[in-house]
Amino acid sequence: MDEQRIDRxxxxxxxxxxxxxxxxxxxxxxxxxxxxRQPFHRGGDKPLVRDLGIPxxxxxxxxxxxxxxxxxxxxxxxxxxxxxxxxxxxxxxxxKPNVGWDRRPEQAxxxxxxxxxxxVRQCIAAGAGHVxxxxxxxxxxxxxxxxxxxxxxxxxxxxxxxxAEDARFREVNIGGAMLGRQLVYxxxxxxxxxxNVPIAKHHSLTKATLGMxxxxxxxxxxxxxxxxxxxxxxxxxANFLRPTLVIMDAYRILLRxxxxxxxxxxxxxxxTLLACTDPVALDAYAGELFFSLTxxxxxxxxxxxxxxxxSADLTGMKIEELTV
Amino acid sequence: MAVPExxxxxxxxxxxxxxxxxxxxxxxxxxxxxIDSLDRADTLPRxxxxxxxxxxxxxxxxxxxxxxxxxxxxxLILAVILIVGTLxxxxxxxxxxxxxxxxNHMLAVLKSARMKGRRRLEQNSWKxxxxxxxxxxxxxxxxxxxxxxxxxxxxxxALLTRSSALVILPxxxxxxxxxxxxxxxxxxxxxxFLLTPVxxxxxxxxxxxxxxxxxxxxxxxxxxxxxxxxxxxxxxxWCRGLCPLGALLGVMSKTSVLGLEKRATLCTDCNLCALHxxxxxxxxxxxxxxxxxxxxxxxxxASCAESGIAFRFFPGQEESTxxxxxxxxxxxxxxxxxxxxxxxxxxxxxxxxxxxxxxxxPPGSLHEKEFLSRCIRCGECMxxxxxxxxxxxxxxxxxxxxxxxxxxxRIGYCEPTCVLCSQVCPTGAIDEITEREKAWVxxxxxxxxxxxxxxxxxxxxxxxxxxPYAMARECIVCEEWCPTTPKSIYFEETEIETRDGxxxxxxxxxxxxxxxxxxxxxxxxxxxxxxxxxxxTAVGETRNPRNRILLKEKNHMPS
Numbered sequence: 001m002d003e004q005r006i007d008r009x010x011x012x013x014x015x016x017x018x019x020x021x022x023x024x025x026x027x028x029x030x031x032x033x034x035x036x037r038q039p040f041h042r043g044g045d046k047p048l049v050r051d052l053g054i055p056x057x058x059x060x061x062x063x064x065x066x067x068x069x070x071x072x073x074x075x076x077x078x079x080x081x082x083x084x085x086x087x088x089x090x091x092x093x094x095x096k097p098n099v100g101w102d103r104r105p106e107q108a109x110x111x112x113x114x115x116x117x118x119x120v121r122q123c124i125a126a127g128a129g130h131v132x133x134x135x136x137x138x139x140x141x142x143x144x145x146x147x148x149x150x151x152x153x154x155x156x157x158x159x160x161x162x163x164a165e166d167a168r169f170r171e172v173n174i175g176g177a178m179l180g181r182q183l184v185y186x187x188x189x190x191x192x193x194x195x196n197v198p199i200a201k202h203h204s205l206t207k208a209t210l211g212m213x214x215x216x217x218x219x220x221x222x223x224x225x226x227x228x229x230x231x232x233x234x235x236x237x238a239n240f241l242r243p244t245l246v247i248m249d250a251y252r253i254l255l256r257x258x259x260x261x262x263x264x265x266x267x268x269x270x271x272t273l274l275a276c277t278d279p280v281a282l283d284a285y286a287g288e289l290f291f292s293l294t295x296x297x298x299x300x301x302x303x304x305x306x307x308x309x310x311s312a313d314l315t316g317m318k319i320e321e322l323t324v
Numbered sequence: 325m326a327v328p329e330x331x332x333x334x335x336x337x338x339x340x341x342x343x344x345x346x347x348x349x350x351x352x353x354x355x356x357x358x359i360d361s362l363d364r365a366d367t368l369p370r371x372x373x374x375x376x377x378x379x380x381x382x383x384x385x386x387x388x389x390x391x392x393x394x395x396x397x398x399x400l401i402l403a404v405i406l407i408v409g410t411l412x413x414x415x416x417x418x419x420x421x422x423x424x425x426x427x428n429h430m431l432a433v434l435k436s437a438r439m440k441g442r443r444r445l446e447q448n449s450w451k452x453x454x455x456x457x458x459x460x461x462x463x464x465x466x467x468x469x470x471x472x473x474x475x476x477x478x479x480x481x482a483l484l485t486r487s488s489a490l491v492i493l494p495x496x497x498x499x500x501x502x503x504x505x506x507x508x509x510x511x512x513x514x515x516x517f518l519l520t521p522v523x524x525x526x527x528x529x530x531x532x533x534x535x536x537x538x539x540x541x542x543x544x545x546x547x548x549x550x551x552x553x554x555x556x557x558x559x560x561x562w563c564r565g566l567c568p569l570g571a572l573l574g575v576m577s578k579t580s581v582l583g584l585e586k587r588a589t590l591c592t593d594c595n596l597c598a599l600h601x602x603x604x605x606x607x608x609x610x611x612x613x614x615x616x617x618x619x620x621x622x623x624x625x626a627s628c629a630e631s632g633i634a635f636r637f638f639p640g641q642e643e644s645t646x647x648x649x650x651x652x653x654x655x656x657x658x659x660x661x662x663x664x665x666x667x668x669x670x671x672x673x674x675x676x677x678x679x680x681x682x683x684x685x686p687p688g689s690l691h692e693k694e695f696l697s698r699c700i701r702c703g704e705c706m707x708x709x710x711x712x713x714x715x716x717x718x719x720x721x722x723x724x725x726x727x728x729x730x731x732x733x734r735i736g737y738c739e740p741t742c743v744l745c746s747q748v749c750p751t752g753a754i755d756e757i758t759e760r761e762k763a764w765v766x767x768x769x770x771x772x773x774x775x776x777x778x779x780x781x782x783x784x785x786x787x788x789x790x791x792p793y794a795m796a797r798e799c800i801v802c803e804e805w806c807p808t809t810p811k812s813i814y815f816e817e818t819e820i821e822t823r824d825g826x827x828x829x830x831x832x833x834x835x836x837x838x839x840x841x842x843x844x845x846x847x848x849x850x851x852x853x854x855x856x857x858x859x860x861t862a863v864g865e866t867r868n869p870r871n872r873i874l875l876k877e878k879n880h881m882p883s
Contacts, residue, residue, distance in 0.1 A: 102741050104768060138805065138849075140710040140739050141533065142359055142369060147741075166534050167505035186508065204803055204815075204831070224801040224851040228791065262809035265771040 047175025051242040052194045053277070054086060059310075059317055061276040061285060066324040069251050069273065073118035075324045076247065076275040082126075083119075086244050087193055089127035094134065094191040095119055095159065097249075098199050098214050099148050101260045102139040108252040108267045109260050110144070111199045113153035115249045115273065119195060120157035134162040134187055135217045162187070169220040176236025177303075178229050183220035188241055196243040196279070200250040200290045202258030202266075205230055208291045209259050210283040211246045212238045212300055235303035238279055242309065246282050248274040253290055280310025281317055335635075336626035339419060343426040350378055350423035354488055355531055357707045357748060368741060368759055371708065376750040378423065378481045379702055383407045383576075384461075384569045385482070388475040389751050391468035392697040397752035407576060414580035415573045418563060419602060419619030424480035428562050429602060429621075431555040438556065447558050448601045450614050454564045457571035458650050459658040464568050466662030471693070472669075472724055473751075474662070476700030480562075480569050486727065487548035489707035490538045490716060497536050500529040538706065539715040539732060564604045564617065574616035582620075583639035584613050590632035597624035597633060607633055666724065673722025680720040681861040684731040684781040684842060687738060688746035688757040691867050692721075698753035701727040705745035705754060711736035713844070714745060729754075731780065733844025733860055738780060740764040740807040740843060764841050766809055773809070776881045781842025782864035782873070783812070783835045790857035792830040796822050800831050802846035802858050812839035813846065837864065838879045 006014075035041070062079040064072040077083045087093060097111035105112055116133060123131045133154040137144040141163040145151035155161050169183040188194065198214035205227055206213060215237040216223060226233040250272040254261040261267065270290065276282035284301050287293035295302055295312065305312045352373075359369035376399065379385055386403035390396055406417055418425045432439075439447075460478060467474040476482040507523040554561035563570050586609035597607045605617035607624035609632055624633055673679050675692035686705055689695050706714040706729055713736030716727040729745070731738055743762055746754045759765075763773040783802075787793035792800070792815075803813040815831040822828055835858075842860050850856040863871050866881050 102739065102765075106769070140742070142710065143739065143741060146369065163533055165504075165530075167501055167508055170509075205798060205800055222851055222853065224849050227799050227801050227804075227851070228797045230798065257809060257811055259804060260807060262765050262807070263771045264766070264769065266809075 045173050047173050047240075048189075049175075049240060049242070050188060050191075050194070052191060052244045053242050054244060057085070057277050059278050059281070061274065061278070061281060061314075061317060061319045062322065063285075063319065064273045064275075064322045064324060065271055066273075067271065068324070069112045069114035069249070070118045071324050072251075072271075072273040073115050073247065074122070075322055076273055077119075077122055079320050079322060080245075080275065080277075083122040084126050086195075087123050087126040087128050090129040091123075091127075091192040092130045092132070092190060093123045093128045093193045093195065094132050094187045095123070095154075095195045095197055096135055096214065096217065097133065097148075097150055097197040098209070098217065099135040099144045099150050100138045100217065102143040102147055103261065104147055105149050106252065106264065106267065107261050108199065108201060108254040109258075109262075110148035110150065111197050112249045112251045113149035115247065115251070116150055116197060117153040117157040119197060119247060120154050120159040123195075124158045128193075131159040132162055132187055132191075133159045134164065134185065136164040136185055136220055137217070164220070166220075174236065174240035176239055177232045178226075179233060179236040179240075182223075184240075185218050185220065188218050193244040194241065196246045198246070198248050199253070200248055200270075200286050201254035201261070202256055202291070204258065206234075206300065207293055207297050208287055210286050211243075211248055211279050212283055212304065215241055231299035231303055234300040235307060235309070238300075238304045238309050239307050243279055246274075246276050246279050248276075248282060248286055250274065250286070250290055278310035278317075280304045280312050281314060284312040285314055285319075334626060335622040339620075339622050342420045343429065346421045347423045347426045350484070353377060354485070354493065354707070357489070357704060358532070359708075359710060359744065369710075369744070371744060371747055375708075375748055376704065377402075379485065379700070379704070379750040381406045382479065382481045382569060383410075384464075384475055384479050384572050385700055385751065387572070388465060388468040388473050389698055389700075391465060392471050392473050393694070397698070397750070398756075400750065406573075410573050410576040411579050413582045414577035414615065414618060414620055415570065415603075416620045417573055418567075418570055419621040422480060422569075424484045424567075425560070425563055425619065427484075427552070428555055428560045431552055432559040432602070434556075436556065439559070444559075445595055445599050448598055448604055449611075450604050450606050450617065451564075454604055454614075454617055455650055455654075456565050457567055458574070459654060460566060461568040461571035461575075462655050462658035463662030463665070466659035466664075467666050468697075469659075470663050470666040471697045472666040473697055473700055474666075474724075475568065476702060477727075478566065478568050479700065480567050482700045482702040483548070483551075485707075486701055486703035486716075487544055489703040490541045491545045491548065493531065493707070494536045494538055494541075497530075497532050500526065500531070501535055504530055534712070536712050537735060538712075539735070540718040541716065543718075544716070544727070559604070560602055563602075563619070577616050577618075580615065581637050582635055583615060584618070584624075585634050585636045585639040586610075586613070587632050587634075590630045592630055592632075594629070596627040596629075600624065600627050609633060669722060669724040673724065675722075675724075679722060681863065682730070682859075683717065683720045684733075684844070684860055684862045685865070685867065686714055686729055686731065686745045686754050687762055687778045687780050688743065688749075688754045689780075689867055690753060690755055695728070695753045695867075696721075696725055698751040699725070699728045700751055700753075702750065703727075703729075704748040704750065705729045708744045708748045709736065710742060710744065711739050711848075713738055731842075731844055731860070733847035734856060735848075737844040737846075737848040738842075740841075740845075764807055764843065776879050777808075777841045777866075778881070779841045779864055779866045781844075781860045781862045782837055782840045783842065783844070783846050783858050783860050785833065785835065786855065786857050786859065789852050789855065790833070791852070792818075792832045794857075796820055796828060796830065798830060799851065800833055801849045801851055803831075803833055805845040805849040807843060807845055808839050808841060810839065812836050812841070833858075837874060838877055840864070 066072040101109040103109035168186045203209040212234045256266040356373035357375045380399040380402045383403040386400040464475045504526040588609040591609040600623035602621040603617040603619040605614040714729040763777040791797040806813045
């Protein structure tokens with residue numbers, strides 16, 4: 001039988017080709033092999049803490065009363081020796097007002113826009129590299145930022161206004177008693193300085209939305225679960241993100257039907273603005289001043305204090321009261 | 325090809341420019357169906373662009389809603405422009421304006437083995453299937469006569485708007501959102517300086533800030549894809565064989581004074597005119613021209629080297645022109661089938677009776693019977709909704725109401741101060757309302773709303789799932805989100821005993837049915853994943869006085 005025999009050259013060529021692809025397949029298989037994709041098999045990462053406070057800064061609370069929110073804000077910052085003590089040249093500053101709801105300024109559900117604008121102006125004057133005003137709103141973001149007046153005020157003052165974008169949430173382990181892994185808006189992970197600018201208003205569950213409650217708005221995802229243990233959740237948030245400064249708007253406060261309100265009958269003029277370097281002290285002070293809440297009512301304050309995030313003891317603290 | 329040198333602004337090129345312009349305009353208007361203004365604190369966002377332009381010049385929308393409602397809503401009067409134009413000029417809309425026609429045109433001219441030479445010539449000559457569209461038109465108008473507007477299923481503008489808004493744009497949005505998210509990720513210490521400029525590009529590509537999803541749109545995609553793919557087999561099969569608007573314009577074009585003048589003496593039988601014909605109307609001298617099929621694309625004139633054919637006003641040889649060759653019997657049968665289909669469908673789901681309880685219609689919607697006599701399922705309301713709350717129905721409104729809008733509060737709730745869906749609805753199925761009329765939130769400077777609200781439904785608790793009832797835990801997120809003043813959700817403080825014998829005080833929520841407007845914000849925010857612990861049904865909706873529970877409702881509009 002006259003068999004057709006293959007010559008040496010093509011034997012090597014064809015065999016080598018097959019062996020080469022086989023080697024790639026085997027190597028690739030081992031290289032890509034993984035035991036498990038489950039996060040619980042891979043071990044946790046360390047909880048992240050973003051402490052943006054100024055080390056060694058004086059613990060002080062300033063309460064300003066007046067008619068003009070801009071001037072009140074400026075006076076409060078002056079009482080701290082100007083914003084220069086907080087903001088360094090080139091800083092990425094994130095300012096977080098409460099822009100939770102599609103409500104007008106007079107309905108007192110969102111932070112007063114004049115307060116936000118004044119803070120932006122001062123940050124820019126102090127040489128901040130990038131001033132960002134953002135919030136993860138509840139209602140449609142465009143409406144919230146538009147009707148609260150905050151979009152226009154902050155932008156005119158020179159800030160970048162960012163409506164929360166889906167793509168910008170990152171899952172991070174913020175540790176704590178309740179929260180663990182959460183979707184956090186990326187600005188808070190990258191900021192050099194963070195100014196929390198809440199408004200004081202009523203809330204059915206916590207009795208009041210104050211400074212720490214405003215941190216709710218750094219989260220995405222199913223954040224409504226936080227209500228199941230709101231006090232520990234707020235302390236967890238406060239532990240994760242420690243502000244450079246808290247400036248609380250209480251020009252108008254919402255007494256009922258919070259946190260959204262809607263009716264002017266629920267709004268009271270208090271024409272007050274608070275600023276404080278200690279988020280725990282500020283909530284304790286504001287809760288008592290505006291809503292007559294006790295330490296028993298504001299369990300989150302005690303929990304935050306027990307984690308060393310500040311002190312609710314106001315007796316030893318410097319409180320400066322001004323009228324402008 | 326022996327085509328002589330022509331001026332740039334030769335008719336065929338003018339037609340191409342016109343097609344590109346209108347396709348672009350369609351896309352721009354589609355993207356403009358969205359609020360993007362952040363400028364004015366004192367005013368509500370409104371849609372300023374004429375986003376319904378194509379739907380409003382569409383005579384099929386106008387004529388079928390006139391048949392079903394005996395009135396012409398708002399800007400549908402614009403359709404007379406196209407009617408008058410077609411009566412004098414013929415189907416110029418199909419060849420020069422229609423964005424659906426342009427998309428089909430672009431796909432049909434792609435070269436392939438199947439679409440060359442003799443085979444192309446053969447399939448570009450007039451075929452009997454081109455009569456189908458007249459049957460479809462007759463059936464649709466028959467349904468409209470019975471008070472049910474089914475035309476939106478196949479009207480090319482409604483179909484294209486729906487397919488783009490519910491399938492194409494959301495698909496594009498998902499792609500660009502993922503790209504943007506990828507470019508924002510911290511990439512293990514390297515590439516930040518590279519990826520920052522990349523993220524500017526990916527950010528510029530975004531059309532929405534959030535993910536947009538639409539329920540049950542697979543069928544919409546399948547139909548749209550089928551229409552596009554058909555062009556690989558038969559040039560503009562949709563336009564020639566199926567399009568009911570093409571059929572309507574074809575009928576109108578019978579009076580057209582613009583026609584094709586053929587000079588048989590000059591013809592060299594090269595067949596180039598027929599080879600490039602879009603309408604399948606036999607432009608070649610010697611063949612019978614079908615005026616009602618001609619899109620006036622000007623390909624025949626442009627490809628004729630001998631000037632053997634030309635479009636002329638009041639052309640000479642009218643004897644060579646073919647009427648729509650339909651028998652009266654076929655037209656009557658089609659119209660009758662369309663007319664009878666509606667009572668047959670209504671034997672299953674009748675708009676007079678409240679149907680699927682989850683069928684919550686957008687605020688301002690008319691009574692279901694009138695709603696179905698107007699809704700063309702264009703998807704504009706779903707496209708404009710800032711909360712992605714409106715979705716096309718599949719079965720919830722019966723087969724008669726497929727793809728009409730319904731609220732799906734688990735995905736998005738009805739934004740209390742928003743009336744955009746009522747603004748963009750081209751046919752008034754969602755009657756245009758103002759924020760003041762909607763009355764979910766007090767007006768500027770007011771303590772109360774000025775009148776009873778426009779309600780779309782009522783919320784109910786599923787206490788087997790609700791945390792304070794079923795799992796002894798605090799929650800009341802629903803109360804936090806309830807937008808009405810005062811809140812429609814109130815709670816009782818209840819002492820409960822836990823499994824471990826401890827006593828707890830919990831706030832257990834209740835709905836006040838006289839205040840609830842049915843917005844679904846509670847359902848949206850409810851932390852109970854899976855089925856929510858609070859859900860909305862249409863009962864209590866303003867538009868239907870029969871769909872009520874309470875004997876006396878003090879906070880209701882007179883009906």
